[in-house]
Amino acid sequence: MIASHLTCKQNFKEKTLPTAKEALQELLEMSSSVRHAVLVRGAGDVLASTFANSDSEAGMVSMAREILEAARESAGGMDRAALTQLFVEAKSGCVFIVTGENDTWLAATTGTDPTVGLVLYDANTALKTALEGELGAGGSK
């Protein structure tokens, strides 16, 4: 009985705490303007991605990391607090980067004219959900 209770509890945990991949899928469903997203730890440890092609994924991770570093560098030069979110509007679309705990960050691309506030909110939610899911999975091991 205890074993079945534990299994049930584990199933409940697994159901309530989505994985990083599920969090990104949810982001794509919630924000229809989001085309691609990657969830990364550090310089290139990919936790989840919406890409089917690993070359495109690697390209996005390295370029988004460069953008984040450049923004952090310029913010550091202005004696600002830590950078938490970044929105870049370019000619062909937009790039969103949100940062989380333990050097995790989520980068997403959209077309032109997205609803900036909503995309940032959804990206933050996806990042938090993914990290909570990761913590839950780590705790249940």
Place this chain on the structure above:
Amino acid sequence: MARGRFFFGFMLSVASALGLTVLLRRIRRQPRVEMYFDDGSMLAINSKTSDVSARITGMADDLLKKVL
């Protein structure tokens, strides 16, 4: 005569409104960077006035060309 003046005035107002709309859209669509910080502050810089913004938007353009 009065009708002609009214028509001219009306057309001028419509043209001004259209011009303003186009101008505002162009200003809004300029490449720009918005940074949000931990203390709740935000910094918006556009590429015409800042080298940092021009560099970052250039990098974003390269990224978008690769993935979109």
